Amino acid sequence: MKINFNREQKIGLFAILIAASLYITINYLKGKDIFGTTNIYYTVYESVDGLNATGPVFIKGFKVGTVQKIEYQEKSENFLVTMKVDSKFSIPDSSIAQLYSSDLLGGKSIRIQIAKGDRIIGERDTLQSQIEPGMIENIAAQILPLKDQASELISNLNTTFVNVNEVLDPQAKKHLAMSIQNLDRTLQNIKNITSNLDQNGPEISSLISNLDNLSSSLKKSVVVLDKGLGNITEITDSLKTADLSGTVKSLKDLLLEINNPQGSIGKLIKTDSLHNSIDVLVRDIDVLIKNIQDNPKKYIKISVF
Known part of the structure; x- marks a missing residue:
């Protein structure tokens, strides 16, 4: 059976469809889920700068609901935020509703940081809140x-x-200008000195070469000196190990024996008898040699067989 609508009925049906579409669209834009089941949760913030009603609510980056409304509480000077979250998501009571910056323009969103726990928060309970600095x-x-x-x-x-x-009074400024002039002259003198050094480069090179040769000679002399010092060290070591005290004692005893007039050596040195005897012996030998020279036949006999 075919149903026929007159013009007025068609206009009325069209108006109803338009109203229903507007209702669904407006509620969708407000963040209301017309066809799904949601739970209502609350949280409190000191500031909701950048957060708007119908703003998204996330869990681990997935959108699970929207902000339904924001109310200012004069007594506590805080903001009560009402959230609608899909009822299929269970939220432990120790979870935190964190307000964070969701874009570079300062827009804010809410993400629920799910905590471990067995006790699930009930509908229209209040979640702990936290504001993350943007x-x-x-x-x-x-x-x-x-x-x-x-x-x-x-x-x-x-x-x-x-x-x-x-x-910097006028006098100080004058002194400062003079100091700058003196500094300029000093720099000019330094420039002249460096220019002279450049011109006398060969002489300076020769001088440096002579100094190098001198240093080489000094190195060789140092080697010789090292050897001499080594020999001196060996001598000093030998003197350290030698029985100098015994030698000195022996020399002292010898000198005492020589100076003792009762000793044999002392008698030879101190008395004149030895000197007189030697003197007489020398004179007798001299006389004998003279007699042999004057009369050799008397002392030397030659026999011819």
Whole structure:
């Protein structure tokens, strides 16, 4: 059986379809799940800057729900955030709803960090909250100290320049100009010295060569000196090991024996008898030699067989 609609009925049916579509679309844009089952959870933040209603809620990077609404609580000065999460996800009671930066423009989202536990949070319970500093906040936290240091540095520089201007009176500026002129003359003299050194390069090279030869000769002399010092060391070592005290004692005893008039050597040295006897013997020998020369036949007989 064919159903026929008149013009008014067709317009009414079309209006109903349009209204239903608008309702579904608007609720979808608001983050409401018309056809699925969801659980309501709450969390509290001190600040919700960048977080919007209908914002996404993630678990391990997967979207599991949306932010339904954000309410300001005047008594605690905090924000109560209502979240709708798919009912098929079980959330332990020690899990944390973390507010974090989801893009470079400062947009915020919520991710639920699932914790280990057996007790599952019930619907319309409150999750623990945490705010993760965003990239912009981190950059600002690092730049602000640098800004303060730069401001302090600029202030110190301004103070320094003021003090320098106060110190540099006309007389001081004149002295400073003279000092700069003297420094310029000194640099010019250094330049002239280096130029002279360049011109006298061959003489300097010859001098360096002579010094090198001298150092070589000194090295050879040092080797000879080392040998001499080695010999002296051997002599000193020999003297250390020698019985010098015994030798000195023997010499001392010999001198005492010589100086003793009662000893044999002392009698020979101290008395005149030996000297007189030797003198007489020498004279007798001299007389005998003279007699032999004068009358050799008397003392030398030659027999011819």
